[in-house]
Amino acid sequence: MGDKHRISFEPVGVEIEVTEDEKILDAAFRQGVHLMHGCREGQCSACKSYVLEGDLQMERYSTFACNDAEVEEGYLLLCRAHAYSDCTIELLNFDEDELLNSAPLQEIATEVAEIVPHTRDIVGLRLRTASPLQYKAGQYAELTIPGTEDCRSFSMATTPSTEDHVEFLIKKYPGGRFSALLEDGLAVGDSLLLRGPYGNFTLKKGHVLPLVLMAGGAGMAPVLSLLRHLAETADPRRIRFYYGARTAADLFCLDEIRTLGERLADFGFVVALSESADGAGELGVAVEPGMVTDVVEAREPELHRAEVYLCGPPPMVDAALDLATRQGVPEDQVFYDKFTTSVSDDQ
Template sequence: MGDKHRIRFEPVGIEIEADEDETVLDAAFRQGVQLMHGCKEGQCSSCKSFLLDGDQQMERYSTFALADYESEEGYVLLCRAHAYGDLTVELINYDEEMLLSGIPPREVATTVAAVEPMTHDIVRLTLTPGDELPYRTGQYVDIQVPGSGHWRSFSMAQAPGGPLEFLIKRYPGGLFSGLLDGSLHPGDALTVKGPYGTCVLRDAPDRELILLAGGAGMAPILAQLRGLAATGTGRRTRFYYGARTARDLFLLDEIAELGTRLADFAFVPALSEEAGPYEQGLITEVVDRHEGDLSNADAYLCGPPPMCDAALELLTAKGMPEERIFLDRFTTSTDT
């Protein structure tokens, strides 16, 4: 362990302690402070902040996440920054409702309960935890790649309690997802670490809900839908799901059943590369056709980064404040 230093976050006035051997983001997680973040690997810029005072050094990061000129001006990525003195940091993106509601991450041993194909390239992985793993609906954990020091992030597809369920897309060369093609079996041991993420349903009964997902981004959105169905809600709720072809659609019967328990719900799947009985086009184009003014709505997104970027632009153009658009940005790792 290295020396410890105080980190003060402005404009919220929250202070934490950070060891030199851990990143500022990890120090915040450890103390239950839920900062905005995404990949945790210096790839996505979600945790970009401004250093007001103090001495820090950053691990390697992508200049797509933090350009050289931004670094020279004083911007830092908290997932890469190590404190070598007391720091004062100005948060650029933060959610006051979430900041002090974090659950400190923990490592938990789990056992594979099931590996089931959902489509030609999406697999449902179910894990039985050996110890309690508290989390909030919509959050994610990191799963350790067996026999390595690498971790990969995946959202839980169900509300807390019981087994952990994930919907994972298999990528060629995927360090973890590649194991879902026959290498991982029931009874195998896996270690998970978490929870992380801020894609947690806010208490806003007077606002409409837009749920938007593509591909394996179904997982945290399905978790939200399952949670809403369990508790009931009178909020207008629309679930838009983007896929390439009809064979990429899955869990349609369950989504339909969940919808019957909500007062005002519609599920709108869309196909971008195939004609058929569903909406046609990119999912953002479909949302644009169906939705008007969204100034009184919240949105929860999960999917490929281009989809999320396009959705952010569309939703804000329709009047939705950006601070009411919730998502966790992931990057795709295909290291062999």
């Protein structure tokens, strides 16, 4: 373990202690400070901050997230940064409500309870937990690959009300290490170590604006978690959920979404199929041809008057963010979780 140093975060007046061998973001989680973050692998810019004072160095990161000119100017990614002196860092993005009021980081032993193939490339994984996991709907956790120290991050589809288990909806990637386990390697009764929660893709307390939810692929998981929570709390707001897929064969969880919608005061669900709508008429849901962002643009002319939650593969999220910008949605009304693959393998 390296020397210890103090990190002061401005303008929030929060301090943490960090050792030289741990990344600043990890040290913050360990001490119950919930900084803004996304991929935690240096591929997004959610944790980008500015160095006011101190000696810091970064591990490998994507220049898309923080380019060379920004690094020269003093910007860094907290998920990649190590401190070698006491430092003062300016947070560019932070949520004061979440900062010191999020669930603490936990390590929990789990046991595989069920593995269910939903589509050709989406698998449901239900884990029985040794003790209840404290988290908020929409957050994610790390699962350790058995026999290694490597982890993969997956969003939880459940809510904290299901205290005895957590459920994940996982996209299989060809050649992916965790994907291979889902094909042949994990079985009911096997043990997995879970660490979490992470993520800021959560419903904000006291907000009253209508909700527009957009998802694609395994982005169904955190949105389903949000919907389950909204139904549990009988949220009275207008809620619209748009899910993008290629074909009708790529759709899943439709029955539960309909059931959840019946428990909400003003709910609508629309599926956007980008390649083929064959067979969609038998699904019993509203179906539109095209990309999900195009469908939202046509159906939501007042998008700027809503809170927008986006989750899915990067191209979908990027297109949705562009749509939000064009429609004049204020930045503080847009929340997103961009699913990326690990720098070395699949997510």
